[in-house]
Amino acid sequence: MSDSPAILEARDVSRSFGPVEVLHGVEIALRAGEVHALIGENGAGKSTVMKILSGYLEPTTGELLLDGKPVRFSSSEEAEDKGVILIHQEFNLAEQLTVEENIFLGRELKRGIFLDKKRMQTEASRLLSALETRVSPNARVSDISVSDKQMVEIAKALSRNARVLIMDEPTAVLTNREAEVLFRQIERLKASGTAILYTSHKLDEVARIADRVTVFRDGARVAAVKAGEMNEDQMAQAMVGRELSNLFPAKSPMADRKTVLAVRDFDVENIVADASFDLRRGEILGFAGLVGAGRTELMEGLIGVRAARGAVEIDGKKVAISNVKDARRLGLVYLTEDRKGRGLVLTQGMRENLTLLALDRFGRYALDAKAEDAALTKAISEFDVRAPTRDVRVGNLSGGNQQKLLLAKTMLAEPDIVIIDEPTRGIDIGTKQQIYEFIHKLAASGKSVIVISSEMAEIIGLSHRVVVMRSGRITGILQGDDINEDQIVRYAMGLEGRAAA
Amino acid sequence: MKLTALAGALALGVAFATPLYAQDAETAVIGVSIPAATHGWAGGMNFHAQATIAALEERYENLDFVLSTASDPGQQVSDIEDMMATRNIDALVVLPFESEPLTGPVARVKEAGKWVTVVDRGLSQENIEDLYVAGDNPGFGRVAGEFFKQQLPDGGNVLVLRGIPTTIDNERVEAFEAAIEGSGIEIVGMEHGNWNRDDAFEVTQDLLSRNSDVAAIWASDDDMAVGAIEAINQAGREGEMWVLGGAGMKEMIERVRDGDEMVPANVTYPPAMIGTAIELTALNFVGNAPVSGEFIIGSVLITQDNAEQYYYPDSPF
């Protein structure tokens, strides 16, 4: 395998932004028919090197070689023309266009001067069915789910006959089943001689599909090995640079069995039906299920951003919540899974974002800028937010730091009940550990926490009890030894507990 | 005034003939297309059009009118096309927004065998219309220029406020300049006030800042005169200069009549010409003598002596 020549290679590549060098003389070679995994913490320089390889950024020093010859991509279009394609983590899809229009955007098939709609439709259907996706080529991208969007991105790349395919955390938003489909496609591409660069925070995935692994830390390459030469623990250690003992803190015993939140026969729009569950003081309640099972919608119904019916009691009192403000007043807050779309204003600074939810704490008629600054200082140290400057735009922070800021923003509202949706999506392992520690402490201090997650390990490692949902209904509530992968999957797939409520 | 009287006489004459005619005649439809009331003069013109139509509809059972007001030339073309297509008009009375764009559409109405009356603004092609009723734009400028010459025999500095850049405005200003030629009167500032009070106010403010010696302002329109007078008052230069507007707005006529030194005179450009045109057109369908040709309504100087007869308290203008 090491015999196959590198299609695309970076040699001694450095990159600076202004006076700050963020990438220090790294090397990476992508070979035909090989899956090359690139791992590292958020901010380790993975995105930068991917952007350099795909023509979005130019290296400050060092060179790129394509088929052994030096090459300079002046734009991503030029790189694409030469068969080097990057699939972004944040999708680059035109939301108002259909799936088919997106797949062929910029290189539409034509007959004469007119679009060859029929051929594009057929081709799009073929690509999508190869990916085992049921999404229609005629669906509008704004209407399809996040995981379908990922599949559309991949279909788009496939339609461009990529020689080098660079994927930035493709599985972050996919369910296990969808990820399996993706891996099969990767196998197929590999067999046809495509070079693939792949990043992921899921080290089990990396161990499974990668032929070669490169580890980055702080903008430098710290390891480059063939598959099998490193196990998952070693990879994690190389990334973090220290030993990661236990990812999850030990579950604390629940001190108090008092119910703080009781939900009965709760319906949300046409998505969730008859949901009933209790949350106790100091409890971490996990919500498991497939993507699309209605977990997020249930929580959005609870905090009043979706129309809902049903009984909700907080501390034994019946409450009516019709918007986020009502929920906040009752001590109930929700951390969205959609950090960029619903959680943070990317074009504004950290201060404005931090205080937005609890703005009334900083003055009803006039805002106290000093108090806001103090709150930011406190949040930065408390949640270990790492930013280049205090007034950086939030859109320029890495995913992990955005998530920490979102946590800080939510905690500023001093809630009693915190709902966290996908707390660690797209976040490196070091930050993950910090966030788990934080959730653990939150519960230990007497707050109650609901965690929605599609990562099984997370649900199992954190939760005192686990609610499993399927198709908008709660199919089971597990506790104690029942909290294991097998049980959760059985309920999530509908093999158990159809009648459970 | 003369013309209104003339029209009245004609209408009266026709009124006697009507009963005979109306019985066997089919109903005739007359389309009237005019610009919307976007400034004072056009407002007066709209008022007279509506008043005339109401009077004629009452008097003649066999006459129907379609009135449409347009806020731009494109809309006016559509209005005329609609009248042809859906109302089956027998005659069109049109005050063109602009000459060029309306010439083709109006020519097509004529080709379809309809009667065409053009008011105020001529079409850019001759001999399309059966009847042309218009004010005298060069005359308007000339009368104003002559008044300036008479008031300032030794010459002096004057300011000129122009309207919206159009043929009408150009004709007026050229005639004004020709009339004051060689009199020693010098135009020291000329800007467009767009026949608008606010624009005229601001332009006059600036022109006054720029020129310390001004004997008179030709505002060329009464709306603009209102703005100019306000600007003069604000600058505290009331005694220095007088203002000549135009078109016979009732408030201005009142000031002329009352001997206001700042407003010594006015020049007519009657918005009532549209009423005259409609009445003359109507005669073709209720009388037996078609009235065709050209009617130019001259611009007349109004001074304190004759102001009373130009004062219409009921008109909005």
Next chain:
Amino acid sequence: MTSETATIAPARKGFRIDFHVWGPVIALLALIALGAFLNPNFLSYGNVTNVLARSAFIGIIAVGMTFVITSGGLDLSVGSMAAFIAGVMIMVMNALVPSMGVGWGVIFVGMAAALVVGVAAGLVNGLLITQARIEAFIVTLGTMGIFRSLITWLADGGTLSLDFAVREVYRPVYYGGILGVAWPIIVFALVAIIGEVIMRKTPFGRHCAAIGSNEQVARYSAVHVERVRLAAYVLLGVLVGIATIMYVPRLGSASSSTGVLWELEAIAAVIIGGTVLKGGFGRVWGTVVGVLILSLIGNILNLANLVSPYLNGAIQGVIIILAVVLQRQKKTER
């Protein structure tokens, strides 16, 4: 960003001029220098007062427009709204003269009427946009036509004039002042200062920016999105009312040609000032600078025969585009 030991420093202060911040101010200073160079009367007390006072109407409206645009909205109806409010105000005052006599009483009722109609007009726009969920562009395009027609109808196609005696009493509101500063200038300055404070220092201003950047984020952050957007339109309506209160004593009349194109001037001033048309970022002081730039262009062109008057519009267009280009340059570097 990556270093473990990185501390978070305050933003570095560069020596380069940040055109995004200073662009409009530089353009304004350049215009002032040009004006002073072309005509010695330019900086005279009279001319400065003229320019500032005539800027007041558009300026007061533009301050309100800054909030609407910052929250991601738009209002095309303000020019027609001003004409309509002026018409109603004049009719109310004229109608009250027989019963109340001539005096400040009548004028105060007229002012109150202007504010009430302003609030009502803002509510109509705001409710249609937030409750009926129609695009702001369409709603205000519609009300633009409605208000314009209403004033034409009220004035019978002509001009509504304020009772002469009332006008004499009311006149000082435009032409008078204290310590040589005309009232419109004082009111404009107050509105601008209060607007700047509201935008920067209050939850309302912060909420407007948040909604303009990302409505979803605002909604999930316990911001009453509909209520804030509605409030922005009502605020604008009130400010149009205040602008009208300053406008009516100037010429004492209202007609269908009152306030034509004010909406575009106000929007242009807001954008020249650095507020983002798509929403999410607004600054009131920038809007004030934008308004002054627009007024000065007209003033300078009138004071000096630089070009044919036919080209005045072209010069304005070029300067507007230049002022915005100057600000954008910095952005592409980022």
